[in-house]
Amino acid sequence: MKIGIDKIGFFTSNYYLDMVDLANARGEDPNKYLIGIGQKQQAVIPPTQDVVTMAANAAEKILTDEDKQSIDMVVFGTETGVDNSKSAAIYVQSLLGISSSARSFEIKQACYGGTAGVQMAADHIAMHPDSKVLVLAADIARYGIKTPGEVTQGGGAIAMLLSVDPRILVLDNQSAFHSENIMDFWRPFYKREAIVDGHYSTDIYIDFFNKTFKDYCDKFGRSLTDFSALVYHLPFTKMGLKALRTVVDDSPHSQKLLKAFDQSKQYNAHVGNLYTGSLYLSLLSLLSNSTDLHANDRIGLFSYGSGAQGEFYSATIAETMDSRRLASQVDSVLSDRIKLSVPEYEKMYADGLPINGGNVTFDAANDHSRFVLLGRKADQLV
Ligand code: HMG
Numbered sequence: 001m002k003i004g005i006d007k008i009g010f011f012t013s014n015y016y017l018d019m020v021d022l023a024n025a026r027g028e029d030p031n032k033y034l035i036g037i038g039q040k041q042q043a044v045i046p047p048t049q050d051v052v053t054m055a056a057n058a059a060e061k062i063l064t065d066e067d068k069q070s071i072d073m074v075v076f077g078t079e080t081g082v083d084n085s086k087s088a089a090i091y092v093q094s095l096l097g098i099s100s101s102a103r104s105f106e107i108k109q110a111c112y113g114g115t116a117g118v119q120m121a122a123d124h125i126a127m128h129p130d131s132k133v134l135v136l137a138a139d140i141a142r143y144g145i146k147t148p149g150e151v152t153q154g155g156g157a158i159a160m161l162l163s164v165d166p167r168i169l170v171l172d173n174q175s176a177f178h179s180e181n182i183m184d185f186w187r188p189f190y191k192r193e194a195i196v197d198g199h200y201s202t203d204i205y206i207d208f209f210n211k212t213f214k215d216y217c218d219k220f221g222r223s224l225t226d227f228s229a230l231v232y233h234l235p236f237t238k239m240g241l242k243a244l245r246t247v248v249d250d251s252p253h254s255q256k257l258l259k260a261f262d263q264s265k266q267y268n269a270h271v272g273n274l275y276t277g278s279l280y281l282s283l284l285s286l287l288s289n290s291t292d293l294h295a296n297d298r299i300g301l302f303s304y305g306s307g308a309q310g311e312f313y314s315a316t317i318a319e320t321m322d323s324r325r326l327a328s329q330v331d332s333v334l335s336d337r338i339k340l341s342v343p344e345y346e347k348m349y350a351d352g353l354p355i356n357g358g359n360v361t362f363d364a365a366n367d368h369s370r371f372v373l374l375g376r377k378a379d380q381l382v
Pocket of ligand 1: 199
C-alpha cells in the first residue's frame with residue numbers, strides 16, 4: 001500500500017521585509033545576510049494573522065468539499081499555539097467545515113511538530129486505509145529587533161493532505177530518529193521572543209543531521225548515491241547547506257545534490273523561518289523548481305526541532321507529481337506581497353503576537369486573506 005502526501009498548500013502573510021534594507025538599517029554588510037545567512041526577504045506577520053488563520057488559509061487552497069468530509073484526523077504541529085488547552089486544530093476544523101467526526105489535536109516539539117504529524121498520519125492511514133489526514137504546520141518566528149536572530153525571522157503555514165495512493169510523495173516508512181535534552185532554543189511562557197544560543201544551535205543541528213543520516217544509512221543499507229535530493233529544515237537557507245556540505249564531495253553525484261539544494265531553498269529564502277513548516281516549504285520549493293527530478297526518484301528529508309529532536313526519513317516522487325501546479329500556487333502567494341520599510345516592519349513587529357488578556361480589535365482593512373483575526377473578545381478569538 002502506498003501512503004504519502006497527496007496535496008500541499010502554502011500560505012504566508014502579504015507583508016515582507018527586504019534583507020538588504022534590514023542589513024543597511026542594522027549596519028551590517030548586506031552580503032552577510034544574502035550570502036552568509038542565505039536570506040533575501042522575510043515574511044512579516046501582522047496582528048490579523050495567527051497560526052489558526054494562516055493554517056486555515058493554507059488548507060483552504062487545497063481541500064475540496066469531498067476532502068473535508070473524508071478527513072478523519074486533523075493534526076496541528078506548532079510552537080506558536082494560541083491557547084494552552086484548546087488546540088489550534090479545533091479552530092481550523094470549524095473554520096473550514098471539516099467533518100466533526102474527525103479527531104483533532106495539536107502536537108509540539110519545536111520545528112519537528114510538522115514531521116511528527118506526517119509520521120502519525122502515515123501510521124493512522126496504514127491502520128485505516130480509507131481515511132485522509134490533514135497535517136497543519138504553522139508558526140511565527142520572532143527573535144527580537146536588533147538581535148542576531150532577527151535576520152532569521154519569518155512565518156507562515158503549510159497544510160498537507162495524506163492518503164493512500166498519494167499524488168505528490170510516497171513515504172518509504174524508513175526513518176531514523178535522535179532526541180536529547182538540549183537547551184539550544186526555547187520559548188518560555190512569559191516571553192514573546194525565543195531564547196536562543198545561536199551558534200550552539202547550528203552545531204547541534206549538524207550533529208543531529210549526521211547522527212540520523214548515518215543511522216538511516218546503516219539501518220536501511222543506503223548511501224548518498226541513493227538520493228536524488230536531500231531537503232532540510234531551513235531556519236535560514238545557509239543552515240541546510242552547511243549540513244549538506246558535511247556529506248558531499250567533488251563527485252558528479254554530490255554536484256547534483258548541491259544543485260537540488262539550490263532549488264529546495266528558493267522559497268525559504270523569501271519567507272524566512274516558519275519553524276514547523278520550513279522543511280515542507282523546502283520540499284515544495286524542490287518539487288516546484290527542479291527540472292531534474294523524475295517519478296520514483298528518492299529524496300531524503302531531515303527534520304530538526306530544537307530542544308532537541310531530529311529525524312531523517314525518505315520518500316519517492318509519485319508518478320503524478322505536477323511541479324507546475326505546485327509552483328503556480330506558491331508563486332501567486334509570494335508575488336502578491338507588500339514590501340515594508342524597516343520602520344513599518346518595526347511597528348508591525350511591536351503590534352504582533354499580543355499576549356495581554358481582555359478585549360482587543362485589529363484593523364484588517366489591508367489584510368485580504370480569506371481568514372483574518374479580527375481580535376479577541378472576553379478572551380475568545382474572533
Ligand atoms: P551571527 O553571529 O550574527 O552571524 O548569527 P555570524 O557572525 O555567525 O555570520 C553568519 C555567517 O555569515 C557566517 O558564515 C559568516 O562568515 C558570514 P558561516 O561561518 O556560518 O558559514 N558572513 C558573511 N558572508 C558574506 N559576506 C559577508 C559576511 N559577513 C559574515 N560580508 C545565527 C548567526 C544563525 C547564529 C543567528 O542568526 C541566530 O541566532 N539565529 C537563530 C538561531 C537559528 O536559526 N539556529 C539554527 C539551528 S536551530 C534550528 O534550526 C531550530 C529552530 O528552527 C527553532 C525550532 O526548532 O523551533 C531555530
